[in-house]
Amino acid sequence: MEWKLEVIPVPVTDVDRAKRFYTEDVGFACDADERLGDAYRMVQLTPPGSGCSIVIGDGMTEMNPGTLDGLQLCVGDIEAARAELVSRGVEVSPVQHYDTDTGELLDGPAEEWNRFVFFTDPDGNKWVVQESPRITG
Structure with a gap:
């Protein structure tokens, strides 16, 4: 199933x-x-x-607006995804990555699966865009 x-x-x-x-x-x-x-x-x-x-x-949900954190989209090219969001007027973070030793979020890309940008919707719901080497186009 x-x-x-x-x-x-x-x-x-x-x-x-x-x-x-x-x-x-x-x-x-x-x-x-x-x-x-x-x-x-x-x-x-x-x-x-x-x-x-x-x-x-x-009437869809009893959740409070702005309470979702970490909704994730995956893309094949994080730089292109960021550029598209910026061109559409979305306030989006620079490309960032997590330090593999400390877990700290740092600016700049890193190894595969460790490239992200972040944005919020008008209510403050938080989105993550992650680069995935499995996605093409």
């Missing part, structure tokens, strides 16, 4: 602002924007090439 992670709820305060950020700034596709009455709105957004989506909306 396969178990596939399909959707992760992301708590936000303003659904339209978050939808604009994730689609226009970060480049996710909007798969659905559905309302069920006044209390429920579900917006499903998917990163390019991903089999897993995020969902934002009203």
